Amino acid sequence: MEEVLNSISHACELAKKFESKLLLPNMAFSSSSSSITNIQPEILVSSIDEVVKAFISAKEKLLLTVMNNNLMGAASSSSFAPLFMHEAQQMGARSFSIMMQEWMKSSTTSYAHTMDQVMLQMQQHHHQHHEGQQGLFDVRAALSVGGMDPQQLRNVEGSSVEKSMKGFEVEVSPSRPRKRKNDAEKRIVNLPAQQLGNTEMPMEDGFTWRKYGQKEILGSKYQRSYYRCTHQKQYGCPAKKQVQKIENNPNIFEVTYLGDHTCHMSSTAPSSFPQQLHQLDNINIMPPFNPHQGGAPTTSSSSSSMWMHSVSLTLGGSSNRDCAGPSTSKYGGGDYLVADMADVMFNSGNSSGNSMESLFPSNDDDNWDPNEKKSS
DNA sequence: CGGATTTGACCCCT
DNA sequence: AGGGGTCAAATCCG
Numbered sequence: 001m002e003e004v005l006n007s008i009s010h011a012c013e014l015a016k017k018f019e020s021k022l023l024l025p026n027m028a029f030s031s032s033s034s035s036i037t038n039i040q041p042e043i044l045v046s047s048i049d050e051v052v053k054a055f056i057s058a059k060e061k062l063l064l065t066v067m068n069n070n071l072m073g074a075a076s077s078s079s080f081a082p083l084f085m086h087e088a089q090q091m092g093a094r095s096f097s098i099m100m101q102e103w104m105k106s107s108t109t110s111y112a113h114t115m116d117q118v119m120l121q122m123q124q125h126h127h128q129h130h131e132g133q134q135g136l137f138d139v140r141a142a143l144s145v146g147g148m149d150p151q152q153l154r155n156v157e158g159s160s161v162e163k164s165m166k167g168f169e170v171e172v173s174p175s176r177p178r179k180r181k182n183d184a185e186k187r188i189v190n191l192p193a194q195q196l197g198n199t200e201m202p203m204e205d206g207f208t209w210r211k212y213g214q215k216e217i218l219g220s221k222y223q224r225s226y227y228r229c230t231h232q233k234q235y236g237c238p239a240k241k242q243v244q245k246i247e248n249n250p251n252i253f254e255v256t257y258l259g260d261h262t263c264h265m266s267s268t269a270p271s272s273f274p275q276q277l278h279q280l281d282n283i284n285i286m287p288p289f290n291p292h293q294g295g296a297p298t299t300s301s302s303s304s305s306m307w308m309h310s311v312s313l314t315l316g317g318s319s320n321r322d323c324a325g326p327s328t329s330k331y332g333g334g335d336y337l338v339a340d341m342a343d344v345m346f347n348s349g350n351s352s353g354n355s356m357e358s359l360f361p362s363n364d365d366d367n368w369d370p371n372e373k374k375s376s
Numbered sequence: 377c378g379g380a381t382t383t384g385a386c387c388c389c390t
Numbered sequence: 391a392g393g394g395g396t397c398a399a400a401t402c403c404g
Contacts, residue, residue: 211381
Protein backbone atom coordinates (compact mmCIF):
# COMPACT_ATOMS: atom_id res chain seq x y z
CA MET A 1 0.00 0.00 0.00
CA GLU A 2 2.84 2.30 0.73
CA GLU A 3 4.12 1.84 -2.78
CA VAL A 4 0.73 2.84 -4.07
CA LEU A 5 0.64 5.99 -2.01
CA ASN A 6 4.11 6.88 -3.15
CA SER A 7 3.09 6.51 -6.73
CA ILE A 8 0.06 8.68 -6.27
CA SER A 9 1.96 11.43 -4.59
CA HIS A 10 4.69 11.21 -7.18
CA ALA A 11 2.08 11.73 -9.87
CA CYS A 12 0.66 14.67 -7.99
CA GLU A 13 4.11 16.18 -7.66
CA LEU A 14 4.62 15.90 -11.37
CA ALA A 15 1.29 17.57 -12.00
CA LYS A 16 2.15 20.39 -9.67
CA LYS A 17 5.49 20.82 -11.32
CA PHE A 18 3.84 20.95 -14.67
CA GLU A 19 1.36 23.50 -13.47
CA SER A 20 3.99 25.71 -12.01
CA LYS A 21 5.94 25.67 -15.23
CA LEU A 22 2.85 26.62 -17.11
CA LEU A 23 2.10 29.53 -14.88
CA LEU A 24 5.55 30.89 -14.32
CA PRO A 25 6.93 33.07 -17.06
CA ASN A 26 10.26 32.41 -18.68
CA MET A 27 10.51 28.86 -17.62
CA ALA A 28 11.24 25.70 -19.41
CA PHE A 29 8.47 25.79 -21.92
CA SER A 30 9.23 29.01 -23.61
CA SER A 31 12.24 31.18 -23.65
CA SER A 32 10.48 34.24 -24.85
CA SER A 33 7.03 34.37 -23.41
CA SER A 34 4.80 33.00 -20.78
CA SER A 35 1.83 32.77 -23.04
CA ILE A 36 0.64 29.23 -23.43
CA THR A 37 0.15 29.72 -27.12
CA ASN A 38 3.84 30.19 -27.49
CA ILE A 39 4.79 27.04 -25.77
CA GLN A 40 6.04 24.43 -28.14
CA PRO A 41 3.25 21.91 -28.49
CA GLU A 42 5.51 18.91 -28.55
CA ILE A 43 6.98 19.93 -25.23
CA LEU A 44 3.51 20.39 -23.83
CA VAL A 45 2.47 17.02 -25.11
CA SER A 46 5.39 15.19 -23.68
CA SER A 47 4.99 16.93 -20.36
CA ILE A 48 1.36 15.97 -20.23
CA ASP A 49 2.33 12.46 -21.18
CA GLU A 50 4.67 12.31 -18.31
CA VAL A 51 1.98 13.34 -15.87
CA VAL A 52 -0.54 10.99 -17.38
CA LYS A 53 1.86 8.08 -17.23
CA ALA A 54 2.56 8.76 -13.62
CA PHE A 55 -1.13 8.68 -12.80
CA ILE A 56 -1.68 5.60 -14.88
CA SER A 57 1.08 3.83 -13.07
CA ALA A 58 -0.29 4.87 -9.70
CA LYS A 59 -3.75 3.76 -10.58
CA GLU A 60 -2.48 0.48 -11.85
CA LYS A 61 -0.63 -0.22 -8.66
CA LEU A 62 -3.68 0.68 -6.70
CA LEU A 63 -5.91 -1.64 -8.65
CA LEU A 64 -3.46 -4.49 -8.51
CA THR A 65 -3.27 -4.06 -4.80
CA VAL A 66 -7.00 -4.07 -4.44
CA MET A 67 -7.31 -7.02 -6.71
CA ASN A 68 -4.78 -9.09 -4.85
CA ASN A 69 -5.70 -8.10 -1.35
CA ASN A 70 -9.35 -8.02 -1.71
CA LEU A 71 -10.45 -10.64 -4.03
CA MET A 72 -8.21 -13.60 -3.92
CA GLY A 73 -9.42 -16.67 -2.22
CA ALA A 74 -12.24 -15.46 -0.11
CA ALA A 75 -15.41 -16.58 -1.75
CA SER A 76 -17.39 -13.85 -0.12
CA SER A 77 -15.16 -11.04 -1.12
CA SER A 78 -16.61 -9.44 -4.17
CA SER A 79 -16.15 -5.82 -3.32
CA PHE A 80 -13.51 -5.44 -5.94
CA ALA A 81 -15.93 -6.30 -8.68
CA PRO A 82 -17.44 -2.84 -9.18
CA LEU A 83 -14.08 -1.21 -9.42
CA PHE A 84 -13.02 -3.86 -11.81
CA MET A 85 -16.12 -3.36 -13.87
CA HIS A 86 -15.48 0.32 -14.04
CA GLU A 87 -12.02 -0.32 -15.33
CA ALA A 88 -13.20 -2.94 -17.74
CA GLN A 89 -15.65 -0.47 -19.14
CA GLN A 90 -12.92 1.98 -19.81
CA MET A 91 -10.50 -0.53 -21.18
CA GLY A 92 -12.45 -2.35 -23.80
CA ALA A 93 -12.29 -6.06 -24.36
CA ARG A 94 -8.77 -6.23 -25.67
CA SER A 95 -7.26 -4.45 -22.74
CA PHE A 96 -9.47 -6.39 -20.43
CA SER A 97 -8.03 -9.57 -21.76
CA ILE A 98 -4.51 -8.32 -21.44
CA MET A 99 -5.17 -7.25 -17.93
CA MET A 100 -6.51 -10.63 -17.00
CA GLN A 101 -3.41 -12.24 -18.39
CA GLU A 102 -1.12 -9.93 -16.54
CA TRP A 103 -2.95 -10.56 -13.39
CA MET A 104 -2.97 -14.31 -13.80
CA LYS A 105 0.73 -14.24 -14.46
CA SER A 106 1.43 -12.18 -11.41
CA SER A 107 -0.81 -14.04 -9.10
CA THR A 108 -0.07 -17.34 -7.49
CA THR A 109 -3.48 -18.04 -6.12
CA SER A 110 -6.78 -18.75 -7.74
CA TYR A 111 -8.26 -16.23 -10.06
CA ALA A 112 -11.29 -18.27 -10.93
CA HIS A 113 -13.44 -16.44 -8.49
CA THR A 114 -12.68 -13.12 -10.07
CA MET A 115 -13.56 -14.46 -13.43
CA ASP A 116 -16.81 -15.68 -12.05
CA GLN A 117 -17.70 -12.41 -10.46
CA VAL A 118 -16.90 -10.30 -13.43
CA MET A 119 -18.45 -12.53 -15.99
CA LEU A 120 -21.56 -13.00 -13.97
CA GLN A 121 -22.08 -9.33 -13.54
CA MET A 122 -21.58 -8.73 -17.19
CA GLN A 123 -24.07 -11.38 -18.01
CA GLN A 124 -26.57 -9.85 -15.66
CA HIS A 125 -25.95 -6.47 -17.12
CA HIS A 126 -26.72 -7.82 -20.50
CA HIS A 127 -30.07 -8.98 -19.29
CA GLN A 128 -30.91 -5.78 -17.58
CA HIS A 129 -30.01 -3.54 -20.42
CA HIS A 130 -30.48 -5.55 -23.52
CA GLU A 131 -33.76 -7.15 -22.84
CA GLY A 132 -34.91 -9.44 -25.60
CA GLN A 133 -31.63 -9.55 -27.44
CA GLN A 134 -30.21 -12.92 -27.96
CA GLY A 135 -26.55 -13.33 -27.41
CA LEU A 136 -23.73 -15.61 -26.61
CA PHE A 137 -21.21 -14.75 -24.03
CA ASP A 138 -17.95 -16.09 -25.22
CA VAL A 139 -15.31 -15.77 -22.61
CA ARG A 140 -12.71 -17.56 -24.59
CA ALA A 141 -13.09 -15.18 -27.45
CA ALA A 142 -12.71 -12.22 -25.19
CA LEU A 143 -9.63 -13.61 -23.56
CA SER A 144 -7.97 -14.75 -26.69
CA VAL A 145 -8.42 -11.35 -28.22
CA GLY A 146 -5.57 -10.26 -26.06
CA GLY A 147 -3.42 -13.12 -27.21
CA MET A 148 -4.20 -15.62 -24.54
CA ASP A 149 -4.42 -19.20 -25.63
CA PRO A 150 -7.79 -20.49 -24.53
CA GLN A 151 -6.51 -24.01 -24.15
CA GLN A 152 -3.73 -22.82 -21.99
CA LEU A 153 -6.16 -20.89 -19.92
CA ARG A 154 -8.27 -23.92 -19.38
CA ASN A 155 -5.36 -25.83 -18.02
CA VAL A 156 -3.96 -23.24 -15.69
CA GLU A 157 -6.28 -23.46 -12.79
CA GLY A 158 -7.93 -26.72 -13.52
CA SER A 159 -11.53 -27.50 -13.66
CA SER A 160 -13.01 -24.52 -11.90
CA VAL A 161 -12.17 -22.11 -14.62
CA GLU A 162 -13.15 -24.61 -17.17
CA LYS A 163 -16.43 -25.11 -15.46
CA SER A 164 -17.19 -21.45 -15.18
CA MET A 165 -16.29 -20.91 -18.78
CA LYS A 166 -18.55 -23.68 -19.84
CA GLY A 167 -21.31 -22.10 -17.88
CA PHE A 168 -20.91 -18.82 -19.61
CA GLU A 169 -20.94 -20.33 -22.98
CA VAL A 170 -24.48 -21.33 -22.34
CA GLU A 171 -26.72 -19.45 -24.58
CA VAL A 172 -28.60 -16.64 -23.01
CA SER A 173 -32.22 -17.30 -23.57
CA PRO A 174 -34.06 -14.42 -25.13
CA SER A 175 -36.39 -13.27 -22.45
CA ARG A 176 -39.93 -12.63 -23.29
CA PRO A 177 -41.31 -10.28 -20.71
CA ARG A 178 -44.70 -11.56 -19.81
CA LYS A 179 -46.86 -9.17 -17.96
CA ARG A 180 -47.64 -10.81 -14.71
CA LYS A 181 -49.97 -9.62 -12.08
CA ASN A 182 -47.37 -7.50 -10.35
CA ASP A 183 -45.95 -6.36 -13.63
CA ALA A 184 -42.59 -7.75 -12.64
CA GLU A 185 -40.39 -8.37 -15.59
CA LYS A 186 -38.65 -11.69 -15.98
CA ARG A 187 -35.02 -12.11 -16.79
CA ILE A 188 -33.68 -15.58 -17.30
CA VAL A 189 -30.01 -16.40 -16.94
CA ASN A 190 -28.17 -19.66 -17.03
CA LEU A 191 -25.49 -19.89 -14.39
CA PRO A 192 -22.99 -22.58 -13.54
CA ALA A 193 -22.92 -24.17 -10.12
CA GLN A 194 -20.68 -22.78 -7.46
CA GLN A 195 -17.17 -24.05 -7.68
CA LEU A 196 -16.41 -23.75 -4.03
CA GLY A 197 -18.65 -25.08 -1.38
CA ASN A 198 -22.20 -25.90 -2.18
CA THR A 199 -22.51 -27.04 -5.75
CA GLU A 200 -26.23 -27.35 -5.26
CA MET A 201 -26.40 -23.61 -5.65
CA PRO A 202 -25.63 -21.43 -8.61
CA MET A 203 -22.66 -19.16 -8.21
CA GLU A 204 -23.08 -16.00 -6.23
CA ASP A 205 -24.49 -13.03 -7.98
CA GLY A 206 -23.50 -10.40 -5.47
CA PHE A 207 -26.95 -10.00 -4.03
CA THR A 208 -28.17 -11.40 -0.78
CA TRP A 209 -31.22 -13.61 -1.01
CA ARG A 210 -33.47 -15.34 1.40
CA LYS A 211 -35.12 -18.56 0.44
CA TYR A 212 -38.84 -18.67 1.00
CA GLY A 213 -40.00 -21.71 -0.84
CA GLN A 214 -39.22 -24.78 -2.85
CA LYS A 215 -41.44 -26.79 -5.10
CA GLU A 216 -41.63 -29.79 -7.34
CA ILE A 217 -42.27 -28.64 -10.85
CA LEU A 218 -44.35 -30.78 -13.11
CA GLY A 219 -42.29 -32.47 -15.76
CA SER A 220 -39.01 -31.48 -14.24
CA LYS A 221 -36.56 -33.69 -12.48
CA TYR A 222 -35.41 -30.87 -10.26
CA GLN A 223 -37.17 -28.73 -7.73
CA ARG A 224 -37.47 -25.00 -8.08
CA SER A 225 -36.34 -22.76 -5.27
CA TYR A 226 -37.78 -19.35 -4.53
CA TYR A 227 -35.76 -16.50 -3.14
CA ARG A 228 -36.49 -12.92 -2.26
CA CYS A 229 -34.16 -10.09 -1.47
CA THR A 230 -32.91 -10.25 2.08
CA HIS A 231 -33.82 -6.61 2.52
CA GLN A 232 -37.41 -7.00 1.47
CA LYS A 233 -38.60 -6.39 4.99
CA GLN A 234 -36.26 -3.58 5.80
CA TYR A 235 -36.44 -1.66 2.56
CA GLY A 236 -39.39 -3.12 0.77
CA CYS A 237 -37.14 -4.34 -1.99
CA PRO A 238 -39.26 -6.35 -4.46
CA ALA A 239 -36.48 -8.32 -6.13
CA LYS A 240 -36.96 -12.06 -6.33
CA LYS A 241 -35.39 -14.95 -8.07
CA GLN A 242 -36.20 -18.54 -8.89
CA VAL A 243 -33.52 -21.14 -9.25
CA GLN A 244 -33.82 -24.49 -10.91
CA LYS A 245 -31.38 -27.01 -12.27
CA ILE A 246 -31.46 -27.52 -15.96
CA GLU A 247 -32.68 -30.87 -17.13
CA ASN A 248 -29.87 -31.89 -19.43
CA ASN A 249 -27.04 -30.30 -17.48
CA PRO A 250 -27.23 -30.47 -13.70
CA ASN A 251 -24.20 -28.23 -13.42
CA ILE A 252 -26.13 -25.34 -14.86
CA PHE A 253 -28.92 -23.50 -13.14
CA GLU A 254 -31.61 -21.51 -14.75
CA VAL A 255 -32.04 -18.41 -12.66
CA THR A 256 -35.09 -16.25 -13.23
CA TYR A 257 -34.90 -12.77 -11.81
CA LEU A 258 -38.11 -10.94 -11.09
CA GLY A 259 -38.27 -7.31 -10.15
CA ASP A 260 -35.41 -4.94 -9.62
CA HIS A 261 -33.60 -4.21 -6.44
CA THR A 262 -34.62 -0.96 -4.86
CA CYS A 263 -32.94 -1.43 -1.52
CA HIS A 264 -29.94 0.61 -2.58
CA MET A 265 -32.13 3.69 -2.98
CA SER A 266 -32.66 3.95 0.71
CA SER A 267 -30.36 6.31 2.53
CA THR A 268 -30.04 3.77 5.28
CA ALA A 269 -29.47 0.93 2.91
CA PRO A 270 -26.46 -1.25 3.41
CA SER A 271 -23.51 0.37 1.79
CA SER A 272 -20.27 -0.92 0.60
CA PHE A 273 -17.24 -0.39 -1.43
CA PRO A 274 -17.57 2.18 -4.17
CA GLN A 275 -19.32 4.94 -2.39
CA GLN A 276 -16.08 6.49 -1.34
CA LEU A 277 -15.01 6.86 -4.89
CA HIS A 278 -17.67 9.14 -6.22
CA GLN A 279 -15.54 12.16 -6.36
CA LEU A 280 -11.96 12.97 -6.17
CA ASP A 281 -12.36 15.13 -3.14
CA ASN A 282 -13.85 12.23 -1.29
CA ILE A 283 -10.90 10.00 -1.67
CA ASN A 284 -9.98 8.69 1.67
CA ILE A 285 -7.86 5.76 0.89
CA MET A 286 -10.05 2.75 0.45
CA PRO A 287 -12.07 0.72 2.79
CA PRO A 288 -11.85 -3.00 2.48
CA PHE A 289 -8.26 -3.97 2.24
CA ASN A 290 -7.71 -7.23 3.88
CA PRO A 291 -4.88 -7.01 6.34
CA HIS A 292 -4.61 -10.75 6.48
CA GLN A 293 -3.61 -11.12 2.92
CA GLY A 294 -0.26 -9.53 2.84
CA GLY A 295 0.95 -6.34 1.38
CA ALA A 296 1.13 -4.85 -2.03
CA PRO A 297 1.85 -7.15 -4.88
CA THR A 298 5.47 -7.50 -5.59
CA THR A 299 4.74 -8.06 -9.19
CA SER A 300 5.57 -6.59 -12.49
CA SER A 301 3.70 -3.36 -12.24
CA SER A 302 5.80 -1.83 -14.92
CA SER A 303 5.32 -4.63 -17.37
CA SER A 304 1.62 -4.55 -16.91
CA SER A 305 1.22 -0.87 -17.54
CA MET A 306 -0.10 -1.77 -20.91
CA TRP A 307 -3.47 -2.48 -19.51
CA MET A 308 -4.27 0.83 -17.97
CA HIS A 309 -5.15 3.00 -20.83
CA SER A 310 -7.11 5.64 -19.15
CA VAL A 311 -6.61 8.07 -16.39
CA SER A 312 -10.04 8.61 -15.12
CA LEU A 313 -10.12 10.96 -12.24
CA THR A 314 -13.80 10.47 -11.82
CA LEU A 315 -13.24 7.22 -10.06
CA GLY A 316 -16.40 5.28 -9.59
CA GLY A 317 -18.96 7.48 -11.16
CA SER A 318 -21.97 5.59 -10.03
CA SER A 319 -23.47 5.32 -6.65
CA ASN A 320 -25.19 2.09 -7.40
CA ARG A 321 -25.36 -0.20 -4.52
CA ASP A 322 -27.18 -3.38 -4.50
CA CYS A 323 -28.74 -5.45 -1.92
CA ALA A 324 -25.39 -6.65 -0.88
CA GLY A 325 -23.07 -5.08 1.54
CA PRO A 326 -22.52 -6.32 5.04
CA SER A 327 -24.66 -9.28 5.62
CA THR A 328 -24.75 -12.37 7.67
CA SER A 329 -25.88 -14.34 4.71
CA LYS A 330 -23.66 -16.88 3.14
CA TYR A 331 -23.74 -14.85 0.00
CA GLY A 332 -20.88 -12.46 -0.16
CA GLY A 333 -21.50 -8.79 -0.15
CA GLY A 334 -20.74 -7.13 -3.40
CA ASP A 335 -21.53 -4.22 -5.53
CA TYR A 336 -22.90 -4.22 -8.90
CA LEU A 337 -21.59 -1.45 -10.98
CA VAL A 338 -22.50 -2.35 -14.45
CA ALA A 339 -20.19 -1.89 -17.34
CA ASP A 340 -20.91 -1.41 -20.95
CA MET A 341 -18.11 -3.76 -21.59
CA ALA A 342 -20.76 -6.37 -21.98
CA ASP A 343 -21.84 -4.59 -25.13
CA VAL A 344 -18.62 -5.48 -26.74
CA MET A 345 -18.49 -8.98 -25.45
CA PHE A 346 -21.90 -10.06 -26.50
CA ASN A 347 -22.49 -10.56 -30.12
CA SER A 348 -26.16 -10.49 -30.73
CA GLY A 349 -28.12 -13.20 -32.39
CA ASN A 350 -25.29 -15.26 -33.73
CA SER A 351 -24.21 -18.14 -31.64
CA SER A 352 -22.00 -19.86 -34.12
CA GLY A 353 -20.36 -16.94 -35.81
CA ASN A 354 -16.94 -15.64 -35.25
CA SER A 355 -17.24 -13.52 -32.18
CA MET A 356 -13.76 -12.20 -32.60
CA GLU A 357 -14.85 -10.34 -35.61
CA SER A 358 -17.62 -8.57 -33.82
CA LEU A 359 -15.46 -7.86 -30.84
CA PHE A 360 -12.83 -6.26 -32.90
CA PRO A 361 -13.67 -5.44 -36.45
CA SER A 362 -10.44 -5.88 -38.25
CA ASN A 363 -8.73 -2.61 -37.86
CA ASP A 364 -5.06 -2.18 -37.80
CA ASP A 365 -5.04 -0.07 -34.73
CA ASP A 366 -5.79 -1.18 -31.27
CA ASN A 367 -9.22 0.25 -31.46
CA TRP A 368 -9.52 1.36 -27.93
CA ASP A 369 -10.66 4.72 -26.89
CA PRO A 370 -11.44 5.34 -23.30
CA ASN A 371 -13.66 8.25 -24.10
CA GLU A 372 -15.49 6.75 -26.96
CA LYS A 373 -18.36 5.41 -24.96
CA LYS A 374 -18.73 8.36 -22.68
CA SER A 375 -18.91 10.87 -25.43
CA SER A 376 -21.41 8.99 -27.48
C1' DC B 377 -31.35 -15.63 20.45
C1' DG B 378 -32.04 -14.00 15.91
C1' DG B 379 -31.82 -14.79 11.22
C1' DA B 380 -32.00 -18.36 7.55
C1' DT B 381 -33.99 -22.56 5.74
C1' DT B 382 -37.36 -26.22 5.38
C1' DT B 383 -41.71 -27.79 4.27
C1' DG B 384 -46.69 -28.64 4.25
C1' DA B 385 -50.65 -25.78 3.77
C1' DC B 386 -52.87 -22.30 1.48
C1' DC B 387 -54.01 -19.01 -2.29
C1' DC B 388 -54.55 -17.53 -6.94
C1' DC B 389 -54.81 -17.99 -11.68
C1' DT B 390 -55.67 -20.49 -15.85
C1' DA C 391 -59.07 -28.97 -10.66
C1' DG C 392 -54.49 -28.55 -10.43
C1' DG C 393 -50.06 -26.25 -11.07
C1' DG C 394 -47.20 -22.60 -9.57
C1' DG C 395 -46.14 -19.17 -6.14
C1' DT C 396 -46.21 -17.74 -1.28
C1' DC C 397 -46.94 -18.08 3.68
C1' DA C 398 -45.60 -19.24 8.08
C1' DA C 399 -44.66 -22.54 11.78
C1' DA C 400 -41.09 -25.53 12.82
C1' DT C 401 -36.50 -26.27 12.64
C1' DC C 402 -31.72 -25.34 11.96
C1' DC C 403 -27.51 -22.98 12.85
C1' DG C 404 -23.91 -19.71 14.16
